[in-house]
Amino acid sequence: MDLVGAARAGLARVADPAKAEDMRRYMKSALPFRGVAKPERSRLAKALFAEHPLPDKDTWVATVLELWRGAEFREERYLALDLTGAYPRWQNTDLMPLYDELVVTGAWWDFVDEIAARRVGPLLRADHDTLAPLMRVWSRDTDRWRRRTSVICQLGSKAATDTDLLADCVEANVADPDFFLRKGIGWALREFAKTEPGWVRAFVEDHPTLSKLSRREALKHLG
Known part of the structure; x- marks a missing residue:
């Protein structure tokens, strides 16, 4: 899925490893963080969803689940949640x-x-x-x-x-x-x-x- 790959690459690009451990510790997360704060993640999501529109509801749900289930960093799941709100008509x-x-x-x-x-x-x-x-x-x-x-x-x-x-x-x-x-x-x-x-x-x-x-x-x- 193009959007999933682009999301993971985008998070890696804007990551701040110096913040990652503090974010993980605060959230008591088993998943590691990339170190991407919410404002940067929101800007990334807006760009990603505009560049990679999804053609139908089934593809949208499948993309959400791919991002969520395959997440190696917590921010990937945050992007999956952002994506659930990106298509209100569905x-x-x-x-x-x-x-x-x-x-x-x-x-x-x-x-x-x-x-x-x-x-x-x-x-x-x-x-x-x-x-x-x-x-x-x-x-x-x-x-x-x-x-x-x-x-x-x-x-x-x-x-x-x-x-x-x-x-x-x-x-x-x-x-x-x-x-x-x-x-x-x-x-x-x-x-x-x-x-x-x-x-x-x-x-x-x-x-x-x-x-x-x-x-x-x-x-x-x-x-």
Whole structure:
């Protein structure tokens, strides 16, 4: 695939090895880094996607998976995520198996949060009847990253937030001691508090078993 080869060559060209180890250590990543910061990666992605347009949806998905599965450096997976957003006309719920693979195999917040908020969330708003039941299933899954996705997927929904779904996904994870789930619960509630502070305050008051972390994050801007 021309784009995959060009992406790997481009990352090597703009790499800064002096930054790579600090980036890997910060992200606690098993994959090494090239040392390409986000601004440089974004410029590279814009150029690559313009120079190597993809002809159809199947090629696009295959290219994303080739970049993702064959990644030797973490930035290759970041470019794969960038590519998932490059063709909005192909976004629909039949992409959920793709996003599920990226969530489960990515298994860390930098990948999962991007997929949850910027890919799954818009699909949920566009086809609520299909994805709301799936998010309820994910909220009780054994995989913590599916569960985090279910909790935070409505981050950008504002007034369109399905409060029943938000409550169900949070309640399914209230008792879990996992840091990323507790932090995700607090983040989801804090973000929705910008739209419906009264709902969030009442929800927190009605759920005394919320962890201190979730409660503190949820009420952070509510006094």
